[in-house]
Amino acid sequence: MKRFYIHTIGCQMNVYDSSQLSAILTAMGHRSVNAPEQADLVFVNTCTIRAKAKQKATSFVGRLAAMKRTRPGMIIGVGGCLAQEEGRRILDAFACVDIVFGTHALGRLPGHIQAVAHQGDRIVDVEMTAAIDESVHALQEPDSTGVTGFVTIMRGCDNFCTYCVVPYVRGRETSRTPDHILDEIRARVAGGLREITLLGQNVNSYGKKEGLCSFAELLAGVNQIDGLRRIRFTTSHPKDLSPELATAFTSLDKLCSHVHLPAQSGSDAVLKRMNRHYTRQTYLEKLHWLREARPGMALSTDIIVGFPGETEQDFLQTMDLVEKVRYDSIFAFMYSDRPLAPAREFGGKVDEAEKQRRIYALLELQNRITAEKNRALEGRVKAVLVEGASKSSGRSGITADTVQWTGRTTCNRVANFTVPRGLANGNAVGPGAMVRVEIMSGLAHSLSGIAVGVEKPGAGGNAHAA
Numbered sequence: 001m002k003r004f005y006i007h008t009i010g011c012q013m014n015v016y017d018s019s020q021l022s023a024i025l026t027a028m029g030h031r032s033v034n035a036p037e038q039a040d041l042v043f044v045n046t047c048t049i050r051a052k053a054k055q056k057a058t059s060f061v062g063r064l065a066a067m068k069r070t071r072p073g074m075i076i077g078v079g080g081c082l083a084q085e086e087g088r089r090i091l092d093a094f095a096c097v098d099i100v101f102g103t104h105a106l107g108r109l110p111g112h113i114q115a116v117a118h119q120g121d122r123i124v125d126v127e128m129t130a131a132i133d134e135s136v137h138a139l140q141e142p143d144s145t146g147v148t149g150f151v152t153i154m155r156g157c158d159n160f161c162t163y164c165v166v167p168y169v170r171g172r173e174t175s176r177t178p179d180h181i182l183d184e185i186r187a188r189v190a191g192g193l194r195e196i197t198l199l200g201q202n203v204n205s206y207g208k209k210e211g212l213c214s215f216a217e218l219l220a221g222v223n224q225i226d227g228l229r230r231i232r233f234t235t236s237h238p239k240d241l242s243p244e245l246a247t248a249f250t251s252l253d254k255l256c257s258h259v260h261l262p263a264q265s266g267s268d269a270v271l272k273r274m275n276r277h278y279t280r281q282t283y284l285e286k287l288h289w290l291r292e293a294r295p296g297m298a299l300s301t302d303i304i305v306g307f308p309g310e311t312e313q314d315f316l317q318t319m320d321l322v323e324k325v326r327y328d329s330i331f332a333f334m335y336s337d338r339p340l341a342p343a344r345e346f347g348g349k350v351d352e353a354e355k356q357r358r359i360y361a362l363l364e365l366q367n368r369i370t371a372e373k374n375r376a377l378e379g380r381v382k383a384v385l386v387e388g389a390s391k392s393s394g395r396s397g398i399t400a401d402t403v404q405w406t407g408r409t410t411c412n413r414v415a416n417f418t419v420p421r422g423l424a425n426g427n428a429v430g431p432g433a434m435v436r437v438e439i440m441s442g443l444a445h446s447l448s449g450i451a452v453g454v455e456k457p458g459a460g461g462n463a464h465a466a
Contacts, residue, residue: 002030005039009056010047012234013199014080016150018045020106021079023139028110036064041075041113046082048165051336057082058093065096075116077101077109084169085339087126102126103155103170107133128171134180146192147387147431150199153181153218157201158209159237161264162275162343163304163335166201175200175207178218186225194432195230195385196222203233204240216244223252229434230385230410234260238286239277246289249297257294258328258412261287262302266321267314270307273346280321287325298328298411305362306335306355309348315358322365328373328411330366334359367444374413374442381452382409386433390416405429405451414446415439428454 004025008018021043022032036042044060047053061078068074077099078090084102091097098116101109105125115121132155156171157164185196198218200206206215213221215233222231231254236245238261249255261283265271268279291297303318322330334355337344390406406416417437419429429435429451436453 002040003033003038004030004041004043005033005036006043006045007036007060008045009053009060010045010049010080012150012197013152013201014045014047016152016199017080017103017106019150020136020139021045021109024106024109024136027139028113036067040073041077042067043077043079046078046080048081048085048169048338050333051338054082061094061097065094068096075099075113077112079103079105079109081165081169084126084128085165088124091122091124098122100124100126102128104128107136130174132174132176134176137176137180137184147385148195148197149188149193150197151181151184151188152176152199153203154200154206158205159202159239159277160275160342162273162346163307163338163341165338165340168340170201173202173205173209175210175212177210178207178213178221181218182221182225185222185228189225189227192432194228195232196228198222198231198233200233201235202237202240204236204242204245214242214244216242216248219245219248219252219255223254228254230254230256232256232258232412236261238263238283241286241289243289246286246293249290249294256410256412257296258298258300258410259290260300260302261290263318263321264302264304265307265310265314266318267310270310270314270318273309273343274304274307280317284325296411298413299325300329300331300412301325301327303330303332303362304335305332305358306350308335308343308346308350310335310350319362319365322362322369326369326373327366328413329370330362332359332362332366371442371444374444374447376442377413377439377447378442379439381436381438382413382415382447382449383455384409384415384417384435384437386429386431386435388431403429405435407435409447415449416446417449417451419451423451423454 006018006021008014033039042064044057046057064076075098076096078097079101081103083100090100099112108125112123154173154175156173157166158173160167203215206218207213236259263283264274264276266280384407386405386407388406390404403419405419408414415437434455435451437449438452439447439449441448
């Protein structure tokens with residue numbers, strides 16, 4: 001038995017891939033440890049979507065090199081999108097790395113580990129395959145919290161946005177079959193999971209190439225799984241968001257009142273250069289479908305500032321879009337050239353200082369909107385799915401008569417709340433419980449409140465506008 005450590009950089013999909021890697025290593029008889037210094041096998045699951053993610057990965061591998069000099073038997077692997085993009089160049093740059101494995105190579109990793117351990121090989125495996133290896137998904141373990149988790153329903157992307165490398169490092173769109181997805185979720189629910197997030201680069205195009213059910217039909221199947229309380233999904237490409245999906249929010253009670261719909265820009269000129277295949281107006285129309293179907297729907301988005309050719313007027317149109325929509329949250333990024341992405345060849349690059357100015361202005365606007373929305377919830381009662389102990393537990397102000405927990409509302413707002421011991425009734429409150437929380441304070445990025453009721457197991461409580 002060897003000890004392993006996995007360092008994950010990037011998005012939710014990488015988190016899910018790392019959990020698959022953990023399941024593979026556990027099935028080989030190895031066990032997880034909490035620090036690379038304690039491990040015999042160290043894997044870095046990388047991202048290459050933005051320059052900063054690449055910098056984080058190379059910095060971490062540099063730290064591992066120093067560890068390996070004192071422990072030459074350590075096996076180091078670099079996987080994920082950066083591995084897929086760079087391939088053998090990683091071995092050339094880092095003598096400490098033994099295995100470079102791409103985004104389609106997880107199922108082949110056990111053989112590579114054996115080859116390194118017994119023959120001293122250095123291996124690069126960035127071969128892409130058309131089929132999804134369901135044997136890897138079958139190994140998936142319950143999540144560490146046993147409450148929330150991710151399930152990939154498809155991989156790859158066919159959209160070829162000009163700023164993005166995903167089609168080149170994760171391949172073209174391929175969907176898993178509904179039966180495999182539902183079986184995995186049922187197994188995870190049996191292990192204690194209560195909320196699932198379905199993952200894909202563009203979940204709205206799920207099943208189209210293979211002639212499978214629509215994404216809305218898949219959601220209806222997931223909604224029927226006993227023991228599951230909440231369903232989320234990401235990412236949803238605006239060009240493929242259908243009236244059928246919007247209608248699902250009127251009929252599926254477990255579907256959370258939150259959609260992440262990346263706009264990227266509020267300017268039609270920029271959207272065209274990005275190859276996004278929608279206009280500002282069609283984007284707003286689809287938001288209207290969602291809010292009509294589920295009043296109180298929370299919306300979040302991605303915004304790129306400083307895309308090549310973005311003028312001040314283009315940026316002001318993005319600011320106007322954010323003000324008009326009043327998102328609950330945004331993820332904002334400064335554009336950076338990425339290898340393989342067509343936009344790296346575009347002219348009209350925006351100065352770094354100007355990109356900084358624009359992103360600060362955008363975040364200041366969104367922070368104001370988020371704070372206003374959170375304050376508007378003060379005095380209201382919201383259903384919160386408990387995920388674990390709040391980081392505030394044990395701080396001053398938390399007395400012996402109270403316990404503090406954290407979770408999220410159906411609108412994806414983080415809520416930290418106090419539970420009077422009398423209300424908790426022993427073990428009634430804990431991870432996986434649905435608690436009614438009176439919001440006392442709407443903070444900049446979260447809510448704070450007091451529990452006023454606890455739902456019985458199997459009861460409702462996923463109030464749509466919570």
